Amino acid sequence: QFLLPLLIEKMDSDLQSAKLDSLQTLTACCAIYGQKELQEFLPSLWSSLRREVFQTASEKVEAECLAALYALSACLSRSVLSSDTEDLLDSFLSSILQDCRHHLCEPDMKLVWPSAKLLQAAAGASLRAYHRVSHSVLPLLLEQYTKHSQSSQRRTILEMLLGFLELQQKWGHVEEDESTLLSLRAPVCSVVFSALTDPSVQLQLVGIRALTVLGSLQGFLSPSDLELVVDHLLRLTLHEEDSQSSKAAMEAAGSLAPIYPKVFSGRMVPRLEEELQADFSSSEREEESSQDHSSLRQRCLQALAAVSTHTSIVRETVPVLLQHLRKVQKGSEAGSTQDLVSVCQSLHRVALQCQQDVEGCWYYHQTVVPCLLAVAVQAAMQESTQPLLGRALLEEEVLAAMVPVISAATTHLSPELAAQSVSHVVPLFLDGEVSFLPQNSFPCSFQPFEDGECLEAQRRLVALLMAFVCSLPRNVAIPQQERLLRELLALSCSCNCPFTATTAAKCFAGLVNKHPAGKGAGQDAMGPCQGTGRGMAQPVPFVSPGQQLDEILQLAVDRMEPGLVEGPRRTQALTLLLWVTKALVLRYHPLSSHLTDKLLGLLSDAELGPAAADGFSLLMAESPDVLHKGCHADVRIMFRQRFFTDNVPKLVQGFYGAGPDVKANYLKGLSHVLNHLPKPVLVTELPTLLSLLLEALSCSDRVVQLSTLSCLQPLLLEAPQIMSLHVDTLVTKFLNLTSSPTMAVRIAALRCAHALTSLPVTVLLPYKARVIRALAKPLDDKKRLVRKEAVAARGEW
Amino acid sequence: GPGGGAPLENANPLIYRRSGERPVTAREEDDELPDSIDDREIFDNPGTHLIRSINDPEHPLTLEELNVVEQVRVKVDDAASTVAVEFTPTIPHCSMATLIGLSIKVKLIRSLPERFKLDVHITPGTHASEHAVNKQLADKERVAAALENSHLLEVVNQCLSARS
Numbered sequence: 001q002f003l004l005p006l007l008i009e010k011m012d013s014d015l016q017s018a019k020l021d022s023l024q025t026l027t028a029c030c031a032i033y034g035q036k037e038l039q040e041f042l043p044s045l046w047s048s049l050r051r052e053v054f055q056t057a058s059e060k061v062e063a064e065c066l067a068a069l070y071a072l073s074a075c076l077s078r079s080v081l082s083s084d085t086e087d088l089l090d091s092f093l094s095s096i097l098q099d100c101r102h103h104l105c106e107p108d109m110k111l112v113w114p115s116a117k118l119l120q121a122a123a124g125a126s127l128r129a130y131h132r133v134s135h136s137v138l139p140l141l142l143e144q145y146t147k148h149s150q151s152s153q154r155r156t157i158l159e160m161l162l163g164f165l166e167l168q169q170k171w172g173h174v175e176e177d178e179s180t181l182l183s184l185r186a187p188v189c190s191v192v193f194s195a196l197t198d199p200s201v202q203l204q205l206v207g208i209r210a211l212t213v214l215g216s217l218q219g220f221l222s223p224s225d226l227e228l229v230v231d232h233l234l235r236l237t238l239h240e241e242d243s244q245s246s247k248a249a250m251e252a253a254g255s256l257a258p259i260y261p262k263v264f265s266g267r268m269v270p271r272l273e274e275e276l277q278a279d280f281s282s283s284e285r286e287e288e289s290s291q292d293h294s295s296l297r298q299r300c301l302q303a304l305a306a307v308s309t310h311t312s313i314v315r316e317t318v319p320v321l322l323q324h325l326r327k328v329q330k331g332s333e334a335g336s337t338q339d340l341v342s343v344c345q346s347l348h349r350v351a352l353q354c355q356q357d358v359e360g361c362w363y364y365h366q367t368v369v370p371c372l373l374a375v376a377v378q379a380a381m382q383e384s385t386q387p388l389l390g391r392a393l394l395e396e397e398v399l400a401a402m403v404p405v406i407s408a409a410t411t412h413l414s415p416e417l418a419a420q421s422v423s424h425v426v427p428l429f430l431d432g433e434v435s436f437l438p439q440n441s442f443p444c445s446f447q448p449f450e451d452g453e454c455l456e457a458q459r460r461l462v463a464l465l466m467a468f469v470c471s472l473p474r475n476v477a478i479p480q481q482e483r484l485l486r487e488l489l490a491l492s493c494s495c496n497c498p499f500t501a502t503t504a505a506k507c508f509a510g511l512v513n514k515h516p517a518g519k520g521a522g523q524d525a526m527g528p529c530q531g532t533g534r535g536m537a538q539p540v541p542f543v544s545p546g547q548q549l550d551e552i553l554q555l556a557v558d559r560m561e562p563g564l565v566e567g568p569r570r571t572q573a574l575t576l577l578l579w580v581t582k583a584l585v586l587r588y589h590p591l592s593s594h595l596t597d598k599l600l601g602l603l604s605d606a607e608l609g610p611a612a613a614d615g616f617s618l619l620m621a622e623s624p625d626v627l628h629k630g631c632h633a634d635v636r637i638m639f640r641q642r643f644f645t646d647n648v649p650k651l652v653q654g655f656y657g658a659g660p661d662v663k664a665n666y667l668k669g670l671s672h673v674l675n676h677l678p679k680p681v682l683v684t685e686l687p688t689l690l691s692l693l694l695e696a697l698s699c700s701d702r703v704v705q706l707s708t709l710s711c712l713q714p715l716l717l718e719a720p721q722i723m724s725l726h727v728d729t730l731v732t733k734f735l736n737l738t739s740s741p742t743m744a745v746r747i748a749a750l751r752c753a754h755a756l757t758s759l760p761v762t763v764l765l766p767y768k769a770r771v772i773r774a775l776a777k778p779l780d781d782k783k784r785l786v787r788k789e790a791v792a793a794r795g796e797w
Numbered sequence: 798g799p800g801g802g803a804p805l806e807n808a809n810p811l812i813y814r815r816s817g818e819r820p821v822t823a824r825e826e827d828d829e830l831p832d833s834i835d836d837r838e839i840f841d842n843p844g845t846h847l848i849r850s851i852n853d854p855e856h857p858l859t860l861e862e863l864n865v866v867e868q869v870r871v872k873v874d875d876a877a878s879t880v881a882v883e884f885t886p887t888i889p890h891c892s893m894a895t896l897i898g899l900s901i902k903v904k905l906i907r908s909l910p911e912r913f914k915l916d917v918h919i920t921p922g923t924h925a926s927e928h929a930v931n932k933q934l935a936d937k938e939r940v941a942a943a944l945e946n947s948h949l950l951e952v953v954n955q956c957l958s959a960r961s
């Protein structure tokens with residue numbers, strides 16, 4: 001009885017911190033006190049809370065008030081009622097309703113939001129409270145919606161209604177006897193459906209959210225309601241002009257589909273299929289532009305993927321998508337590259353959605369992977385025999401879009417099922433075994449690893465092999481692995497097409513990374529290793545007789561080295577070097593240091609230097625398709641830190657010793673390594689490197705300047721404390737470089753000047769006037785892109 | 798200032814679409830060829846159209862979405878060093894008009910070379926006190942004095958740095 005009056009007094013304080021403290025204390029009290037202790041003070045507490053929420057400018061205070069109200073309501077809800085005592089909760093809620101309800105009806109809607117929030121906070125505390133409040137408020141809101149005709153007002157009302165619906169969601173199902181909501185089903189549905197047909201996009205979006213919540217309430221929507229729901233979602237998905245609404249409708253379909261799979265597979269999927277097919281075949285419709293067609297097609301494809309959130313639906317949508325793919329590939333008109341990519345994107349999404357369900361995953365894999373391979377092989381053979389027909393599928397863009405599909409379909413397979421699949425796919429590529437493919441009568445044989453001009457198209461398909469074989473779970477044995485590795489190695493060195501050569505190199509690297517360790521090359525360092533994608537711990541590798549790995553690596557080195565020194569394929573050899581080095585660095589293989597030294601040596605090469613420098617980014621960055629944890633690669637913990645420790649001293653040394661034309665390469669390599677380092681490591685290592693970077697800023701070479709600036713900018717954001725020590729040098733040099741004759745350098749310097757503002761204010765204040773004055777000049781720079789950066793930087797300062 | 802529960806002056810704003818990002822042209826990427834300052838550039842300046850209305854935390858819309866500033870009402874003459882920005886308050890009694898005008902003016906002062914003469918005014922016929930507001934905005938001394946007021950300066954800075 002002493003505490004509560006004190007809290008009430010403090011809530012009236014002018015100091016925000018006092019308010020917050022008292023509110024938080026009140027919330028804590030409610031967990032412990034019972035209604036007996038609170039009874040006397042309820043009116044005053046309510047009065048203060050109400051005043052604060054109605055008048056406050058502070059989000060924090062509002063949030064604490066609402067939390068306190070929630071706690072009060074919860075506390076009172078816990079009380080045990082007896083027949084002769086007052087129902088405190090009821091009278092408390094009644095006073096809240098009395099004070100708030102009428103605001104919801106105001107024509108100018110001044111206090112709607114604060115009132116609604118208060119009511120929702122009180123109602124959310126318990127089922128009892130919810131029933132009491134919703135019984136009074138829901139009919140009112142529904143009435144208000146009909147009364148107000150403007151979209152923005154309706155939006156506000158519906159949003160408030162949604163807040164209450166979401167509270168109902170907490171308790172899941174809707175009980176017949178108690179529920180106000182159920183008795184109001186017709187008007188609620190009518191309101192929501194009306195929102196979905198309103199021209200205002202914002203109102204539609206709220207309507208869609210409301211629909212999702214209603215759909216999740218068991219027993220609420222009737223079968224005829226559901227049909228209407230699907231129809232509305234279809235209409236919004238396909239024909240609503242605004243893409244936001246269309247997307248939201250698709251996502252809503254995706255969340256509701258698992259709850260009502262039959263309705264969606266029965267009603268939505270066939271319609272989407274119809275639209276897709278109709279649209280495709282009647283492309284001679286004169287008036288409608290091909291733009292509209294294309295976007296309708298896109299939407300169908302996206303919607304098919306979005307709604308595939310239940311196994312039974314997947315079995316409907318996947319055949320439709322594959323059918324469309326085959327059609328597009330046969331049609332071969334202009335723009336079909338984009339169509340093919342879109343189908344692949346949809347297939348990818350479905351693949352991701354299937355991964356968690358064993359049955360669904362296997363169904364998907366078995367259905368999609370052979371089909372994609374068949375279509376690709378067919379296209380490749382057509383290319384060999386009749387060039388120019390069916391080209392689109394072989395475009396890099398399309399093959400690259402197929403890779404994630406096959407990869408996602410493979411990574412979550414169990415080892416047994418994966419082994420089954422591997423026994424078909426590898427012989428396809430090595431021996432031309434096409435028997436497992438659907439529709440497998442082909443005009444000629446499939447021999448991607450053979451030499452021959454006319455087989456170029458077939459060779460490109462090694463991208464699909466890579467997607468499959470590099471995504472397999474770790475303990476799946478690959479038939480004829482030896483032979484496969486040799487073929488891949490040969491292909492990466494001898495092929496004329498950069499895409500194919502690179503893909504072969506990546507595939508080789510992906511396999512080498514997972515290959516059991518060899519005896520001759522010694523054991524891999526006993527670092528802790530990452531688990532597989534399923535979180536199983538890998539056993540520590542023990543010395544096994546896998547001489548194969550040593551041999552194949554030696555073979556690779558033997559082929560790489562002459563290729564690097566001279567000849568027409570130096571870049572290709574470098575690509576192979578980079579990928580193999582990455583594969584070995586990730587697993588801490590001893591050979592990786594030999595290969596890295598090679599790479600370091602190439603930094604001073606006139607021709608390959610810049611590419612070698614960029615290669616450091618490849619080594620450190622996460623690659624999307626191979627050699628990452630998701631595809632079960634052997635990625636050891638802290639490999640980046642280890643790489644940094646082993647190689648940065650050499651990079652620094654190299655920089656100081658290098659000739660002026662190649663210094664930039666060392667810097668670039670260094671900045672790539674730094675950019676991928678976890679922040680805590682960066683911060684500890686930075687002081688030693690900073691002097692090198694600052695010196696590099698004074699270098700007159702533009703490329704060096706650019707590399708240094710782009711290296712420094714993220715460091716300013718990540719490690720402001722350390723950079724503060726050199727603020728004087730940095731300010732001077734950055735401002736200097738804003739007058740560089742090279743536009744790119746001016747831009748980079750201005751970005752660094754902008755980034756300087758992340759330093760502590762106390763550090764920056766002495767420089768503020770000078771920098772603002774100096775930045776006035778680039779505001780009048782002759783180039784717009786430079787001016788844009790200057791405006792941003794000067795504005796921040 | 799007004800709190801979160803204070804009256805929404807315009808609870809029913811019409812919302813206009815946002816224009817997209819300005820594509821970079823080949824000419825702009827060329828080191829040598831100069832680009833003159835044009836209307837779009839001023840319009841794209843974050844201060845001109847991205848000032849968020851602090852009166853409406855429920856609907857954090859930009860000035861562009863509210864059609865308070867449109868590109869067509871921004872006029873630049875690089876050779877003559879003049880800029881004129883006309884802005885349209887959402888309702889005729891909008892009490893934020895002066896603050897909005899001042900924020901636009903401040904952003905232009907900070908973003909343009911000194912040689913420019915700046916003219917920020919209310920679109921004729923759209924505000925009850927436009928004459929008075931325009932006069933204030935045109936008065937250099939008045940503007941400078943306003944910016945000496947640290948509280949006002951802080952509010953302006955908040956407006957200008959607010960990004961969604």
